[in-house]
Amino acid sequence: KEAGLAGPRPRGRILDTQSAAMPTLPSDAQTLLHAPLSLVDELFAASGSGALHTGASVHIGEALTEALNAGARSVIPSLNAVRPEHVEMGALVRLVGMVQDVRDPEYYAGVYEEFSQDGQVALRTSKYRDARALPPGAHCQMRNDCIWQRTPVVCIPIPARTDWAAAAIIGEVSEGAPSAACKMPSTTLKRAAEASEDSDDAGVAVDDDAMEDDTSTTKKPRAPDVCTPCKSASAETAFARSAPVHGSYLLKVYDGVDGDELRVNDLVEIYGVLDLNDNDAPVLDGDASMLDSERQLQPPASLQPRLHCVAVRRLEPKFHPLLATVDSREEALALEGARANVTELRGAVVSAFTSVLGGDALAAELMLLCAISRVLTHHGEMPLGKLTLNVSACPPAAGAPRSPVFDGIRETLSALFPFVSSAILTINELNTAAYVPAKDHDANCLRFGALQLPAGAALLVDETTLAPGQLKEAGVRNVGALSQLCSKQKLAFDFTYCAVEFAADV
Incomplete structure (x- = not known):
């Protein structure tokens, strides 16, 4: 199955030591890296009528497996390391991230007929692409009996990742790997870069640079003409202000994943074809209404590739x-x-916690047990296996805004664990921060919440900074969400008309 194509994941390396020699790849692998869609077209042409029904047989999994076994992973551009506008359009890329939202399946014309200028007719596939490249003078028409299905999924950088974890996720990068210049029009690239830069400055980070407040005022780039409904400035502005997270991608998942569907908060490794095309795409005869209705629900690729x-x-x-x-x-x-060396290693970790906890060895032991505990199962509403720890009697700060114990614990956890999030509670923070993911129906996106974390993440909360004050309705909801996460390991997503609980392991 395609889900297992990537095989065992190579161990990550720290960023400044991750250079590797350029592997020697066969010509087929080179084609896969730089023009994967050409292989898809060749496979479709050779598949015959059997490929017309679902498109499941039109995949390049075997070629990808061979390329990865030959060491191609280090030469495939990683979207965790480079901006999408710096990647060659249509080239193979890789990404490691977290599923932030899973949307309803969408249907598209998987097969269309291409009518050339000289009257010849050929069958083409639109799998792994949105735009259809037509020769000059040609036009196309959809096949009504070849409507295929794919699932849109929003993927974001893994929240709360530490610096060393972010570098390790990128893994090895070959020396001399081609820095593929983007083949987008310069105006489109400029808009994408401006939108990305504006997103960097927007929002209030709770702990991680990927956690942005929903009050961001990202500058709205002018979208090129695609179809009339897509010219709605209000919809584009709504998404720009409610974008899930800077660096998010809209995945188009075509085939199964490990025999199961993706779920919210899943961590995934993806190999795919990047699409930043905001320009006019050829619309199939009879397919315009379907394309228009689906495009209305999607932001421009310059904001969410x-x-x-x-x-x-x-x-x-x-x-x-x-x-x-x-x-x-x-x-x-x-x-x-x-x-x-387990005894020696454990002793070193406990010693590090003891140092930041003022010499309290018992508290250090409990801190270690809390950090490595995981949810084993649930008994009713009670999670079994997960421990929470309350550290009290911390020494007061000497002229600092908070106790030094908090910073010491955070630094120690960040040195040991890949995902560490922290929240410094104040009345203003509770009243203004977005802790819970919330659905924005105008922008058709799920706004990111600071408590939406990957399984195994360590969450550190500083309550010593609280002072007398009045909690607003949003503050009360945030306190309730934090309490529910700690006690029940569940987080209720706000869908306006109802709240849906999702399991957590934080």
Whole structure:
């Protein structure tokens, strides 16, 4: 299955030591990296009538597997490291992120007839792309019996990732790897860059640079003409102000993932084809209404780039960017070597916690147990296996805004764990921050909430900064959400007309 195409994930390396020699790849692998859609077209042409019904047989998984086995991962541009406007349009890219929202499946014309200027007719596929490239003088018409399905998924950078984890996620990058120049029109690239820069400055970060407040006022770039409904400035402005997170991508998932659908908060590794095309795409005869209705629900690619997924791999719940894949032979060998030094390693960790906790060895032991605990199961509303710890009697700050214990614990956790989030509670913070994901129906997007974290993330909350004051309605909701997350390991997403609880492990 395509879900397993990526195979065992190579161990990540720190950014300044991650250069590797350029691998020698066969010509087919080179074509896959730089023009994957040409391989899709060749495969479709050779598939015959069997590829017309669902499109499941039109995939390039085997070619991707061979390329990865040959060391191609290090030469595939990582969207975790480079901006999308700096990547070649139509080239293969990779991305590691978290599923922030899963939308309803959408239907598209998977097969169309291309009528050339000399009267010849050929069948083409539109899988892994939105725009259809037509020769001069040609036109196209959809096949009504070839309507295929794909699932739009919003993927964001993993929230609360530490600096070393972000570098390890990128992994090795080959020396001399081509810095693919974007083939977008210069005006489109400029708009994308401006929107990206504005998004960097927008919002109020709670802890991680990816966590942006929903009050951001991102500058609205002028979208090129695509179709009449897409010219709605109000819809585009609404998305710009309610964008889930800067650096988010709209994935188009075509085939199954590990035999199951993606779920909110899943960590995924993706190989796909990047699409930043905001220009006019050829509209199939009889297909305009379907395209218009779907485009109305999607932001311009300059604000949220599309990534057509060739392969998606769900990362294990215990994902760690520096460790081997869970249950793999590499992990077994690593554990065997670690057991020889486990007493010494554990003692060093406890000693680090003891130091920041003012010499309290018992509190340090409890801190370690709390940090490594995970939800095993639920008994009714009670999560079993997950521990929460309340540290009190912290020494007062000497001229500082808060106790030094908080910063010491945060630094120690950040050195040990890949995902660490912190919140410094004040009346103003509780009244203004967005802790819970909320649906924006005007922009048709799910606004990010600071408590939407990956499984295994450490959440550190400083209550010593609270002072007398009045909580508004939003503040009361935020306190309730934080309490529910700590006690029940659940987070209720706000869909305006109802709240839907999602399981957490924080």
